[in-house]
Amino acid sequence: MKQLVIARIAAAASLVSLAAGLVPMAAHGQTTVNANWVQVSNTGPAARGGAGMVYDSARQRSILFGGSDGSGSYFSDTWQYDGASWTQLQVAGPSARFLALMAYNSERGVTVLYGGYNNGVINNTWEWNGSSWTQRLTAHTPPARLWSAMTYDSTRHVIVLFGGELDTLLNDTWQYDGNDWTQVITAHAPAARRGHAIAYDPARGVTVLFGGQSSVNLNDTWEFNGVDWTQVAPASSPSERIWPAMAYDPNLGGTVMFGGAFGSNYNPLNDTWLYAEGGWQQIAPQVNLSARFYSASAYESNRGDFVLFGGSVIAGGGSNFGDTWSLQGVTTSALDWAQATTSTAPTARVWSQMDYDSARGVSVLFGGSSDSGPGNLHDTWEWDGARWTQMA
Structure with missing residues (x-):
């Protein structure tokens, strides 16, 4: 009997360690990103740089507006992309411009366009509802600017x-x-800059900012939680750059960034990066796009891919591309065990019952046996992923 009790206690110690926090977690550094660029359309909008583009999740279409042909002419056309082909929409709307900012408000089901340039800086606000453009005459507006960045915070709407x-x-x-x-x-903010990129990470509830240019090109990373900015210090970072394309890709588990321009001569880049959980890693696709900046990009949630259109190799919008590419792939993370240290936990036991309550997001543990006797425990505990709570 004594040997049985000893065996029970040994097993109980092992079990309670498991129940008290040995939960599988992604092993950092073992994450593998398998993604490749695939050219998905050879026809569509004319070659251009500095167009605006978003994904309209309600209508399952990417929307593209404006841009520059690189010779001093600017577009005022509106296009939509369904994952297979582009269609020009014959609608009136904002005046011709490039470098306009666009973001899709999923709560209201509208695309918001702000600013741009056409022989002068523009700072009006427009909305696209899927069938028509409407100018919004707001009481306040940001001061006119170029080379800014804009995204939609889906948590704070x-x-x-x-x-x-x-x-x-x-x-x-x-x-x-x-x-x-x-x-x-805000109490803190990134240094003043232009040509940076931002994207909203809904998994972590923060807007991510990378790079841009002040007196020099930058490669710093910042996060905005709706109240303040915090600089992140990742172990490694992409090189400094201006005008990259960036969007959050939940299929890859982070924010994707492509290309941009490097150095004082604005040399175009063609590297692809993923920012996830506070760190950057370079993606090594089998097929590389031509180096470029001023590209338009969006994440298409119904197809699970990051779509990129056009871009330029000359600052000001010259030597433009008119191709459409899709970054397709998945992220896989090896699982490992990690012990969570808790201040309160169930006593050591065996033969308890435990199951997960998906509606409330907690694991529930009941009863079991301690060294004092079989089936002598009748307590109930809940585990929320970080701590144990005993239920009365």
């Missing part, structure tokens, strides 16, 4: 805009809620 340049470099943060623009005063 606002468009977020940061930085840019007009007569001077800017580092202000603005939000648009569908009714008005509001400046967000």
Whole structure:
């Protein structure tokens, strides 16, 4: 009997370690990204740089507007892409421009367009509802600017805009809620810059910012939680750059960034990167796109791929591309065990019952046997992924 009790206690110690926090977690450094670029359309909008593009999840179409042909002419056309082909929409809308910012508000089901350039800086706001453009005359608007960046924060249901340049470099943060623009005063902020990229990470609830240009090209990473900016110090980072394409790709588990321009001569780049869980890693696709910047990009959730259109190799929008590419792949993470240290936990036991409550997001443990006797425990505990709580 004594040997049985000893065996029970040994087993109980092992079990309670498991129940108290040995949970499978992704092993950092063992994540493998398998993704390749695939050219998906040879026809569509004319070659251009500096177009705006978003994915309209309600209508399952990517929307592209404007851009520059590189010779001083600007477009005012609206196109949609269904994953197989492009269709031009014969609608009136914003005036011709390039470098306009676009973001899709999934709560309201509209694409928001702000600013741009056409022989002068433009700072009006437009919305596309899937069939027509409407100019929004807001009480407030950000000061006119170029080379800014904008994304949609799906947690707080606002468009977020940061930085840019007009007569001077800017580092202000603005939000648009569908009714008005509001400046967000933050305790910290990235240095004033232009040509940076931002994308919203819904898994972590933060807007991610990378790079751009101040007096020099930058390769710093920042995160905005809706209240303040925090600089991230990843173990490695992409090289400094201006004008990359960037969007969050849940299929790959992070923010994808492609290309941009490097150095004082604005040499185009063609590297592909993934930012996830506070770190960058380079993706090595079998097929590489031609180096470029000023590309338009969006993540298409119904097809699970990152789509990129066009771009330029000359600052100002010259030597343009008119091709459409899709980054397709998956991220796989090896699983490992990691012990969670908790201040409170069930006592050592065996033969308890445990199951997961998916509606409430907790694991529930009941009863079991301790060294004092078989079936002598009748307590109930809940595990929320970080801590144990005993239920009365």
